[in-house]
Amino acid sequence: RAMAALLARGRAGASGALSCACRALSTSATAAAAANLPATSPQAAPAPSVLKRGTGGRSSVSGHTATVFGATGLVGRYVVNALGREGTRMVIPGRGDEDNWRHLRLMGDIGQITFAPYDIRDKEHIKELVSGSTLVFNLLGRDWETHNFSFDDVNVSAAAAVAEACAEDGGVRRLVHASALGADAGARSALLRSKAAGEAAVREAFPSATIVRPGIVFGRYDRLLSKMVTNINNLPFVPLVEGGAVGRVQPTHAVDLATAMRNAAMDSTTEGQTYELAGPNAYSWGELYRFVAKEMRTDPTFLPIPMAVARMLAMPRDFMVKKAKIPWYKLALSNSDFLDRLEDDNQVLSGEHPGFEQLGVVPRAMGGQSLDYIRHRRSGGYDQGATVVELPPEGTLR
DSSP states (O other), rough: HHHHHHHHHHHHHHHHHHHHHHHHHHHHHHHHHTOOOOTTTOOOOOOOOHHHHHSSSSSSSSOOOOEETTSSHHHHHHHHHHHHTTTTEEEEEEEEEGGGTGGGGSOOOOOEEEEEEOOOOHHHHHHHHHHHHHHEEEOOOOOOSSSSOHHIIIIHHHHHHHHHHHHSOOOEEEEEEEEEEOOOOSSHHHHHHHHHHHHHHHHHHHTOEEEEEOOSSEEOOSSSSHHHHHHHEEEEEEEEEEGGTTTOOEEHHHHHHHHHHHHHHOOOTTTTTTEEEOOOOOOOOOHHHHHHHHHHHHHEEEEEOOOOHHHHHHHHHHHHHTSSOOOOOOOOOGOHHHHHHHHHHOBBBSSSSSSGGGGGOOOOOSSSSHHHHHHOOOTTTTTTTTOOOOOOTTTTTO
16 A cells, blocks of 8 residues: 555656646747747757766767768778777768677777668768768778779769768768878879869868878788788799889878877868878888888898889789679789879878878887787797897896
């Protein structure tokens, strides 16, 4: 009987509260009508700073929701980590199997990261993915063409679709678009031309977008130094076009790039700006290969290949890339666009745009701890070639 009495009083209290709320709502509507105002006038969403809670860790709330296209790539994982560690909620569109993105779950608190399969050619689906987000990062890109996607499909059409979706949504405050160092409408390389066209499409659809032009990226799980190490360890000789004398690159560490992109998204002064982001040192391909060989403590044989011969080797790949589902990208010399980029020789800082310094990042040079991920692949083990054993100071433990 006592329990029944308590339940009855609870229902009565709830009913009374509901009645009060209804009377208040009715009074508000009546007052609004008297003032010739709509009873349910829409209000702007509060600024992210209003919603921010916590001390700044992954269990805090940054007040932002970000959609990160291309999160499963080399740079994407570091962008997700940079956002997740400060409590930003994220939507991660992805293709293929769940195993492609499951490692990203650990970069945020429980429920902080949501994954969504998508088709980049479905514009309506892209609009759904950016809906509700205040930040959007477009890291989509390809430096080779495949049976399914051309340069224009990924670097132009997809970039335009993301920017248009952001513009139509109305709630997206910042769009950060990743292009490439050397993007130029007049370049020989179809890749660099498509990157320039993608920038133009983004600027037209979303003028306040921040565009970053990174140099060739290195870091754990990269396709730059890791591929060089594979060639050095497994090939009887390493082919270098024109002996490695053509084409310069200015490598950028993936963590530095991700940090700069995160900073750009949080800084309103970067709106409408283009940034060139590259490390402090530029190398020819020959210099870069020899640098990696020195880190591997080995002395490979380099085979100079004339440009004309390299282009002949690329012809079968150019003919078959749309006709056979073969991973042609694994053969660098079979890619004529790579040869075009060597001749363009413009994948270094131009000095015409701001860079890392303006985004509060000091870029790291290649060397030291940033290359530790390739040293364990030395053919004789990590300590191969060591001539001095460094002992710890006396009285300390190893």
